[in-house]
Amino acid sequence: MFQGSDPAPKILVMSTCCGASSGLGRAFSRSTNRPKLIIGSSDARYFDDYVAAWALLYRRLNCKDIDIEAMQQVLAKICAVVHKSFRYLGWDDERERYVRYPSKRTRFDVVERE
Template structure:
């Protein structure tokens, strides 16, 4: 598994040392996962990080920033719409299998809608539909990457991770999985699904 992390936290995040990107990078190193951390303070450097990921068969692109239902906000304050973000992944020869959105509202329906319109798209988009804290993201990604490291960057691993994240972190986390039969993203958990995890054990 190869992960490229793009960090674009706010100036306040830098000041408080509450940066998800470096924390995830250290976690991946502990797991023995090949990873690279890039600080992307503006659109130019975000585009450069995405071009790097889409040129070298990166398995996971992990984007840490602020966001809302319409898109993301970079360190310099520029807002990037979901449409623009999806377009940035179209120029390279590959698209990462998974896009992990470590951003408030990073799994809003708009991101799936925009990638569904493009030729190149991640098979998995993982994130939350609400505002969440730095500590909650840290716990969620430790679970997700542990599962990816065991089972590969596959929907089965994402589903197993979601089961635990939903129960022990917050039920606003979800993932979109590309469904080739429907030619669209399916969202998990499905309506009416509930999880009850009483014990988490590593394999």
């Protein structure tokens, strides 16, 4: 996938079950042409979960420039409000592999504002 003359997308949003599984990251890590970020869930989710998650994501997504801090903020909201299985796999040039955000130990709290 994405190995022809066309460049890979900067961000690959997977709206399928297990779209951000570590297996997908491993497959792309062996490729020379890979997305910088893979966003999705690590398990099977209901359609409603994807609708809510992607509504939050696309509200903040800037396709021209990847802002890692903004992506982490929106994923924190998705994990707090929708489900903790949503994450991104971000390519790390130094380690030459995808790294996961949020980590398995990360907790998110929901704070209501008036």
